[in-house]
Amino acid sequence: MDIDQQLLAAAERLFDRNGFNATGMGKLVREARLSSRTVYKHAGNKNALMARVLAERHRRFFEHTDFSTTTALFDSLAEWFAAEGIRGCLFFRAEAETGGDIPEIAAEVAAYHRELTERIADLVVRETGQADAQLADQILALFEGATTAATYRGAAVIEAARTCACQLVNARARP
Amino acid sequence: MDIDQQLLAAAERLFDRNGFNATGMGKLVREARLSSRTVYKHAGNKNALMARVLAERHRRFFEHTDFSTTTALFDSLAEWFAAEGIRGCLFFRAEAETGGDIPEIAAEVAAYHRELTERIADLVVRETGQADAQLADQILALFEGATTAATYRGAAVIEAARTCACQLVNARARP
DNA sequence: CTCAATGTAAAACGATCGTTTTACATGCGT
DNA sequence: ACGCATGTAAAACGATCGTTTTACATTGAG
Incomplete structure (x- = not known):
């Protein structure tokens, strides 16, 4: 097709x-x-098309992004933006534009957020040897914040966020 | 009026x-x-109204938010969301919805971002005794990321981001 | 008292929206 | 060779968009 x-x-x-x-x-x-x-x-129809765009973006983003280490995660983000341009998170923007009122779109956004948080939680376990909800939230915030702030501050924010996230993880590294 | x-x-x-x-x-x-x-x-017209809404939001947000310490900054964010609901950053959303193509709106968004980054840079100087662009970018990323991620993870992300930002600042605290 | 300003209610403007339909061309399997 | 699926081009659908206009009520100042 x-x-x-x-x-x-x-x-x-x-x-x-x-x-x-x-x-x-x-x-x-x-x-x-x-x-x-x-x-x-x-x-x-248009809503279904938007949902399919999000589903495809979801697939492509997780295919591209390397969740094996914290460093690799933020390097993947920088590469993604270098290739695609820096316009912030399409899922957040879709949810905001529709007020969460279109179920097909809200479902795709929720699925993306679910996988993102899961992958980061797994990353934390892999790198520190134990689950840590607060650490995962911190890495998530740095990831989302780098995505948003890079739209007006440029790629330097991603590098700064990477450094911070790696410090957090290293401070709790498996002994 | x-x-x-x-x-x-x-x-x-x-x-x-x-x-x-x-x-x-x-x-x-x-x-x-x-x-x-x-x-x-x-x-x-509608574009001018959107611009005025952003200008008013800008005024109200900086009136509310306490930039005197890192802790206070994130506490202010949590209070803002408790009072206003958690729907992410209106400025980023406005820029994304309009593709940056409407000058009056782009100007208000840029003005907000300018003041936000300035205030955080000043906060860093005040708390550590010197300017530190990377530290400021990290706090900015945590701030933006908490704003975005809280829309689907709730207020816990703000608390996690606050903890992280305070650790960063304390590690570089004025000797 | 009057005039100008400022408001409401409601109709009307052309443009564009998402979507369906009509009419017609092309290629492919049986 | 025929029929059916699949494509294009373009008109048409009612709805809604942002905006302006018409007609009328209220009010405060000179």
Whole structure:
């Protein structure tokens, strides 16, 4: 299905760069070089398309990101932004734009957040030898904060967050 | 100007809860209990109204927030969310929804970010005796990250971020 | 008393929204 | 060769968008 990839890629790019509500289906149809009939046949409707964009982003993000060590986690984030541009977290933005009122979208956002917190919790166990909810929350905050603050402070924030997160983990390192 | 306050309050509440683009002027007029004629006489147009909402939010946020110590900073954030609800940073959301394409809005967002980073830089100088760009970026990341992550993890993230930020500052405390 | 300012209520503006439909072309399996 | 699925191009749908306008009420100052 080349068409599905074409559609998803155009939708992700437009939604990410210009916002969900600000991106009309007309502009999307034009940019994807498809007819509206085909778009609606493949995507159903705009909300479902947004949900599929988030699902695809979810898959691609966790495929890219290395959760094996704290250093690798933040290095992956820096690489992601170097390749994709720094516009903050698409999941948070989707939730905010829709007020959490569209179930299909809220579900994708929740799934992303669930996996992100789980992976960080696992990372903490792996690096310190025990679960530590507060440490996991701190790394999560640094991760989210680097994602947001980098939009106006640049990549230096990611490096700063990485340094901080590694210090936290090392201070509790497996003896 | 009771009308200005009425209008600004309704606009801030609707924009914050439901998003900027998802909030139509019709709904806003209804909720503010004003005529559309009066709204446009006072606000000019929707973009200017959004900009004024951000300017008012900016004023109110820095009026509320205590930048005198790191602990106080994060405590202020927790209080803000306890009073206003946890929906993430309105400035970041405004910038994301508009793609940075509306100058009046981009300017207000930039002004907020400028003051936030300045205040944190000053806080670092005050608590450690010297400027430290990386430390300031770390506190900024923790602050932004707590704001974002609290939307789905709750207030515990703010407490975790506060603990982390205070450790960072204490490790570099004035000798 | 009058005039100008300021407000409301409601209709109307053209534009654009998300979505469906009509009409037609193409290719593929039986 | 036929029929059906799948695509395009484009018109049309009602709804809603941001904004302006028309018609009228209230009020405070000169």
